[in-house]
Amino acid sequence: MNREEILKKYEPTRENLLYILHDIQDSKNEKYLSEEDLVAVSRYLKISRSEVVGVATFYTMFSVKKRGQHIIRVCVSPPCQLMGGNTIFNYLRKTLGVKEGETTSDNMFTLESSSCLGVCAVAPAMMIDDQMFGNLTPEKIDEIITRYREKKNG
Ligand code: FES
Structure with missing residues (x-):
């Protein structure tokens, strides 16, 4: 499933932020969230990019750097x-x-x-x-x- 398909699975509400980030990260071979992912999520949920970045960097389960499989x-x-x-x-x-x-x-x-x-x-x-x-x-x-x-x- 690509990023757009994942986004469409969820209502565009802030409560879904963690689920969305989790699914996007999981869908990628490098198990990380790219800058484009963070921007796309912030647009979809209509929240600031910095809020999305804050969440993505706060939780150790997320990474904004490429990782292994x-x-x-x-x-x-x-x-x-x-x-x-x-x-x-x-x-x-x-x-x-x-x-x-x-x-x-x-x-x-x-x-x-x-x-x-x-x-x-x-x-x-x-x-x-x-x-x-x-x-x-x-x-x-x-x-x-x-x-x-x-x-x-x-
Ligand atoms: S201390 Fe609980 S699993 Fe390691």
Whole structure:
């Protein structure tokens, strides 16, 4: 679905701003909101561009920079940290060859941090897009990353 089709799905009211931004971002391979997207949304909802930009930059789920096809969010809140969250984050940085906020050279993954993902019982945890992964170990991460890469190639 392209941007115009997404906009038409919603009544042009401010209450729909988050849903619209979410759908537009999700529809794009680079998982981000471009300047054109922000302007189009502000025109459609008849609100200022700066209000739309404010929302798009306030919530960590949105990005105004191009990102990879999959967004990895690693929990950095204390319960996960206590269970080895730091090791997990370092391992991901090393495996993917990126720093926090960066995208892999094949544009497959962007690595981000997140506060509590709400699954502390299975700490340390991360999300890839909408899917949760817990009880993480370096071995488990290898498996998960390989699975995503195989999905792409298969
Ligand atoms: S602290 Fe990591 S999921 Fe809650």
